[in-house]
Amino acid sequence: MNINIENFKQLTDFDNILVCDEHGVIIFYDVVDLNVLKQIGLRPEDFMGKHITTFYKNLTNENSTIMRVIKKGVAVTNEKQELITNHGNVLLTVNSTYPIIENDRIVGAIEFSKHFYTKENIQSLDKLAHHKVYRRNNTYYTIDDIISINPKMEIIKNRIQKISRTNSTVLIYGKTGTGKEMIAQSIHNLSDRYGGPFLSVNCGAIPPNLLESTLFGTVKGSFTGSTDMPGLFEQAEGGTLFLDEVNSLDIYLQVKLLKAIEEKTIRRIGGNRNIPLNIRVISATNEDPDTLVSEKRLREDLYYRLGVVQIDLPPLIERKEDIESLLTYYIDFYNNNMNIVVEGVEDDVLECFKRYSWPGNIRELKNAVETAFNHTSLQRITMEDIPKRMREFNQSLPVKSNEHGSQSLKEAVEQYEKEMISKELTNMNGKITEAAKRLGISKQLLKYKIDKYQLS
Numbered sequence: 001m002n003i004n005i006e007n008f009k010q011l012t013d014f015d016n017i018l019v020c021d022e023h024g025v026i027i028f029y030d031v032v033d034l035n036v037l038k039q040i041g042l043r044p045e046d047f048m049g050k051h052i053t054t055f056y057k058n059l060t061n062e063n064s065t066i067m068r069v070i071k072k073g074v075a076v077t078n079e080k081q082e083l084i085t086n087h088g089n090v091l092l093t094v095n096s097t098y099p100i101i102e103n104d105r106i107v108g109a110i111e112f113s114k115h116f117y118t119k120e121n122i123q124s125l126d127k128l129a130h131h132k133v134y135r136r137n138n139t140y141y142t143i144d145d146i147i148s149i150n151p152k153m154e155i156i157k158n159r160i161q162k163i164s165r166t167n168s169t170v171l172i173y174g175k176t177g178t179g180k181e182m183i184a185q186s187i188h189n190l191s192d193r194y195g196g197p198f199l200s201v202n203c204g205a206i207p208p209n210l211l212e213s214t215l216f217g218t219v220k221g222s223f224t225g226s227t228d229m230p231g232l233f234e235q236a237e238g239g240t241l242f243l244d245e246v247n248s249l250d251i252y253l254q255v256k257l258l259k260a261i262e263e264k265t266i267r268r269i270g271g272n273r274n275i276p277l278n279i280r281v282i283s284a285t286n287e288d289p290d291t292l293v294s295e296k297r298l299r300e301d302l303y304y305r306l307g308v309v310q311i312d313l314p315p316l317i318e319r320k321e322d323i324e325s326l327l328t329y330y331i332d333f334y335n336n337n338m339n340i341v342v343e344g345v346e347d348d349v350l351e352c353f354k355r356y357s358w359p360g361n362i363r364e365l366k367n368a369v370e371t372a373f374n375h376t377s378l379q380r381i382t383m384e385d386i387p388k389r390m391r392e393f394n395q396s397l398p399v400k401s402n403e404h405g406s407q408s409l410k411e412a413v414e415q416y417e418k419e420m421i422s423k424e425l426t427n428m429n430g431k432i433t434e435a436a437k438r439l440g441i442s443k444q445l446l447k448y449k450i451d452k453y454q455l456s
């Protein structure tokens with residue numbers, strides 16, 4: 001047999017291969033490029049045994065390349081087609097379709113397609129794929145990933161546009177899961193430094209002596225077994241160094257850090273050479289900086305140095321208007337990541353999401369949607385699919401007045417009290433003494449109420 005290698009090269013240029021029987025029912029489907037499936041929102045096995053025209057809104061027996069080839073027995077090559085998925089995504093493909101002929105009878109067709117992406121397609125894939133390969137500087141997030149309609153968050157988004165033009169230090173304060181890392185990466189990606197590295201270190205996760213060498217680097221012979229090693233300050237040259245959980249930093253290291261930022265130089269441990277720095281320092285804390293300073297856990301001079309610009313991220317409970325858009329965003333996100341088609345949530349699920357206290361903030365919401373995707377067998381997420389703690393929280397709240405007759409004064413007061421306590425507990429990281437102080441009640445009474453409303 002005479003094999004023409006050029007034809008084989010052409011075949012590798014296709015993104016998916018599809019074989020149909022004589023009726024147009026798919027009997028084989030394979031993809032080279034997984035993005036094709038993300039665009040269509042289906043798994044390969046979803047195609048099997050179904051008629052080709054069922055997958056696209058605008059595909060008919062008349063305009064489908066497959067159906068025409070089966071009917072006429074003549075190949076169609078390099079034909080452009082615009083397809084609209086049942087989801088409403090528009091795809092542009094170029095198809096080459098050949099009849100399969102056995103004993104002079106057309107028994108089916110084979111189609112090779114190449115998919116073309118419009119600018120909008122690529123932007124949405126990039127956003128939804130959330131994968132490091134999309135950016136070379138070690139980051140996942142840009143300002144466009146910050147979903148919010150809350151006025152405070154809008155102001156923060158405006159501020160980070162301005163902040164990104166300067167080199168000033170930024171201190172981000174927010175409870176767990178409020179988006180501190182997201183903000184830090186967005187500033188980096190908006191700045192001229194975006195081509196440089198974004199290096200992140202969790203000050204609370206590394207023991208102090210190791211953290212010192214990780215940050216400042218070492219020279220050979222400075223202590224047993226030490227080698228010439230640049231620290232993160234040096235490695236972040238031209239980019240951004242993100243000091244996460246800076247509230248956990250040891251006092252000795254706080255002095256060293258202050259000096260490095262003020263003088264814009266460092267010395268490696270055991271070294272005698274001053275190394276100049278061209279980096280931006282962004283830090284984050286999940287504890288209130290004023291409390292840290294008053295409790296002498298954060299040096300005041302370092303606080304002013306780190307927080308030339310301070311961003312306070314509100315917890316999700318203070319931006320309840322974002323819950324619905326975050327929910328829609330993450331349903332879309334997991335539809336694309338898991339190739340499952342979930343259309344939305346039942347009304348009571350939305351209601352429950354809006355009433356929940358969200359101690360884990362946006363991370364918890366994202367995880368709750370992921371949990372629901374793993375449980376749901378329908379196209380709409382039901383109360384059965386969401387995490388148990390959310391269901392229990394919801395059940396412990398008094399029924400809403402508009403649903404079940406009018407609410408008594410006692411019930412309304414209890415509901416208000418419960419929401420206030422749960423909000424303060426979230427604000428104070430679950431610390432009962434502090435929450436009681438802020439609520440103006442005794443610790444004992446607060447404990448009693450936590451028990452009563454099952455808030456622990």
Ligand SMILES: Nc1ncnc2c1ncn2[C@@H]1O[C@H](COP(=O)(O)OP(=O)(O)OP(=O)(O)O)[C@@H](O)[C@H]1O
Pocket residue numbers: 145146147148174175176177178179180181182183286326362363366
């Ligand atoms: N405004 C937002 N829009 C969409 N997703 C968000 C938003 N804020 C946070 N997230 C998502 O929530 C998760 C937690 O965000 P991030 O890691 O930035 O929080 P964090 O404040 O650094 O949390 P921790 O204190 O626990 O480190 C991430 O998956 C992020 O994508």
Ligand SMILES: [Mg+2]
Pocket residue numbers: 180181244
């Ligand atoms: Mg973080």
